Amino acid sequence: MLSVSEAQERILAELIPMGPELVPLAEAWGRVAGAGIAARLDNPPADISAMDGYAVQAAHCRAGTTLPVIGESPAGHPFPGVVTPDGCVRIYTGSVMPNGADSVLIQENATESDGRMTASADAQAGRHIRRRGQDFALGQIVVAPGRLLLAREVGLIAAANHAWVPVHRKPTVAILATGDEIALPGETIAPGGIANSNAPMLAALVRACGGTPVMLPIARDDEAEIARLAQGVESADLLLTVGGASVGRYDLVQRALERIGLSVDFWKIAMRPGKPLMHGRIGRVPVLGLPGNPVAAMICAIVFAMPAIRVLAGRSDPMVAYDLATLGGDLPANDHRADHLRARLDRAADGSLLATAFPRQDSAMLRTLADSQALILRAPHAPAARTGEPCRIIRLDTLSI
């Protein structure tokens, strides 16, 4: 059996990020930069005032000095003249510094009456001025390729004066759930049958990773039907199959997909839940075969499909980040399989996170997964751990899954 990290490496090794497309800035949120984005101007565009006050020549503006106010430089309307030693210009936060001025005397240190300003403090050369290009300069790359574009990046790209943003195309991820026992949610369920929770859940995970899900119809446990439904998968960028992990059934999915060209890389991983994970390829399309238990399917998807979809989506940081927490309960020693324990997160009095594993980790209990804020990561052969020890966790809510 492969280790989790060996399996991740083998899955990610052959993936090719999607090519670029242009989207309007207003649609760029949540996408991934497809190229380095260079500033099309200096920001600030000129030396500007950081405060409301008066633009002056510092050497000629000491406490007690009175100067005529020769003009105004409101934002968007730079003062067209020049500040000389015997004058000053009214200025506001964000306004362009007039030529000749080298300081802003803040209004708290000035009184104005009858067109004349009297200083109550010395002006200091260079004070309260934001220098041209201090935030970024023309031509500078403000967003690197592969970076996820959140609200702040959108603002930065706007400030760099782009209306269009090169991003990676969204990968299309086909999801094929198999099994005679599963029905579409909302339908009448036959005795012994269950509603298909895996496909809608994985579709949401695909969206959370920046992909576009395609939910294929449910395949019965029939080789020909599975092969038929997986036909046309060449138009997808990744195929996720779910189910068929019981004895005999896994081979069924594999045999069915072999009819349409599947070559299998591996299918067993030293992890819990989720040992049976199949990795292969149909032509250019990578295939991940997830176990049918909803909890096992989801945890395998977090560990393997999330980074894979993020690589396809162009992310330069595809791995799922872990955090540290404090154990809220004792844990027994682990066996040879990496474990992922569903856990509740609470706040300790000092604000730190307490992670407490749910007592029942049955992989069919989807409700426990939904009610978990985190997975506690247990390495193979990890020794027993006591309440209060640190532990590594994956936070689920912050991944939007």
Next chain:
Amino acid sequence: MLSVSEAQERILAELIPMGPELVPLAEAWGRVAGAGIAARLDNPPADISAMDGYAVQAAHCRAGTTLPVIGESPAGHPFPGVVTPDGCVRIYTGSVMPNGADSVLIQENATESDGRMTASADAQAGRHIRRRGQDFALGQIVVAPGRLLLAREVGLIAAANHAWVPVHRKPTVAILATGDEIALPGETIAPGGIANSNAPMLAALVRACGGTPVMLPIARDDEAEIARLAQGVESADLLLTVGGASVGRYDLVQRALERIGLSVDFWKIAMRPGKPLMHGRIGRVPVLGLPGNPVAAMICAIVFAMPAIRVLAGRSDPMVAYDLATLGGDLPANDHRADHLRARLDRAADGSLLATAFPRQDSAMLRTLADSQALILRAPHAPAARTGEPCRIIRLDTLSI
């Protein structure tokens, strides 16, 4: 000046969550439950096997016992007969337990040949059976109203057999940027002008909070134009104005909006960056007036607009969560204003988070904000803090902003 928490309370106090609508399950990800969602079936739907093996009567299946295999219970096809003391039924993970059987002998403890199974260990009554309703029972509320629907909730709602999900409608948030100096991103920028970064950035934040942004055209610094562009705001659920925080200009936005019925609640808060924040109401529509500096605008939006939009979106947990980190650098004592320092996050050797404030906190430096993974929260009058001390942070990337 109001404290941050007083201001938050006053803003949130009068907000009314949006009413309900139904969306298809496949579109429910990222929405907020508009009602408690009750299970429409038991899960599991019957007692089912947790393993591959043989359904037996434990009292009659000891190590060395040989039993005829009288049938099979594959998933989706429950065995129609009854298991008697002198027989067993082949069973798989997820299959319905046949009547009469009270245990699963796992296949690792069995050998089968010529239609007969020989046990190599004793079966134990009740073992390897998942009980009907163990995950959730018919009628049980599996998702509470006000809960954000992530991938796991979508899976849970699917498992509860719903094709349609009641959610809160998305609040429409109108964004009005004002200022003679700002231009649309991508346009030719006049001398002293800047591209409008605030509106696209705030629009992305609105999406991250579950709202629908409406970007109004940019208003010049003109009372009539501001009033004209804000007309029709009755169709929005929240109005964000941006800019006009310099001397004289703030009154301009306020005066303009008073023409269309604005009543002002407050407009100064003891925080940095962002002191000038206006809160009011035009008819039924709440209004937040944000400062024009992009960093101040964004931080005010995180602190005040995010929880407000989440309340409108129906969230029962609207406040922005903080985390703990360790200071990666010394901090001076704080003055009377709550501060929000842009900070880099790094991993210490033990995996914990180190938060290091950027040396320049100039509120015009948008790039520093975009490159920050967190804001360090500094309470009013907080004493100086040393490297290695704990600090509270807001993580920005995990908020998708």
